[in-house]
Amino acid sequence: MSDFEGLVAIVTGGAGGIGLATAKLLTSRGAKVAVLDLETEGLPDDVFGVRADVGDDARVEAAVEAVVERFGRLDIVVNNAGIPAVGDVATNSSEEWLNVLNVNVVGMVRVARYALPHLRRSPAASIVNTCSIVAWAGHQTRTLYSASKGAVYSLTLAMATDHAREGIRVNCVAPGTADTPWVEKQLQGTEDPEAARESLLKFLVPGRLVTADEVAGAIAYLASPLSSASVGMMLAVDGGQHSLRLRPQDQQHLIGR
Known part of the structure; x- marks a missing residue:
């Protein structure tokens, strides 16, 4: 496919995991791609790396301008950068709350804010935010x-409403448990990583983790000019993790009420 031919895309958090898979896919389909990340070493030769911290206004503004200076335009923003947090409401400190919200939510705001003037000049402007099924499913x-x-889900809907009539489509993807370095780190941090993995896979409907490439495919679908009617969408890529409930094999004959 060459649906992104001639278009320029920014992918934040694109040095690994879902972001890197997205950068590679968009490039293969014709886009010129710039990755914004804290570290950009090891990126493919055909991807433009810009060191940037989405938690810092000045660095985000400078990074967006560097991309436009290099390519002359900006058409697509994939807001993928984010950091994890584990714990109940009593676990995380106030400082951690502020840091995670600053990166995961306000970071997307910063990138979109500085991208908007350029997106308004694009005939195929699109923003795709990386959300999660935990936005509406309690884990x-x-x-x-x-x-x-x-907050990312609400932000996506509000942005989509604000900018739809400017020709800027805003959507989000909601991955389930994905095969990413963060999930692997969590498994390795347990007393028995293999047992933890086996337990996790039993919980997942397909019996496997969602792949980074599968999430990238959903991002590309929403970002593509071929999907011009998709606006304000939440596209789940979770193997049915949120909406499907499978009984154990020996209980399939039971009918719930």
Whole structure:
């Protein structure tokens, strides 16, 4: 496919995981891609790396301008940068709350704010925010992270409403438990990583983790000019994790009420 031919995209948090998979996919489909991340070493040769911290206004503004200076335009923003948090409401300090919300929510605001003047000149402007199914599905020990992603969902809907008539589409993807470095780190931090993985996979409907490439495919769908009718969407990529409930094999004959 070449639906992104001639378009320029920014992917934040694009040096690894879902962001890197997205950068590679958009490039393969014709886009010129710039990755904004804290570290940009090891990126593919055809991806433009810009060191930036989405938690810092000045660095975000400078990074966006560096991309436009290099490519002459900006059409697509993938707001993917984010940081995790584990714990219930009593676990995380006030400082951690402020830091996570600053990166996961206000970071997206910063990038969108400085991208808007350039997106308004694009014939195919699109913003895709990386949300999560924990925005609307309660998961244990994810209070802070869930709150940040719930804010991302609300932010997406509000932005979509504000900018739809300017020709700027805003949507979000909501991954389930994905095969990313963060999830692997969480598993390795348990007493028995293999047992923890087996328990997790039993909880997941397909019996496996969502892949970074699958999430990237959903991001590309929403960002593509071919999806011009998709506005204000939340696209779940979770293997049915939120909406489906499978019984154990020996209980499939039971009918719930």
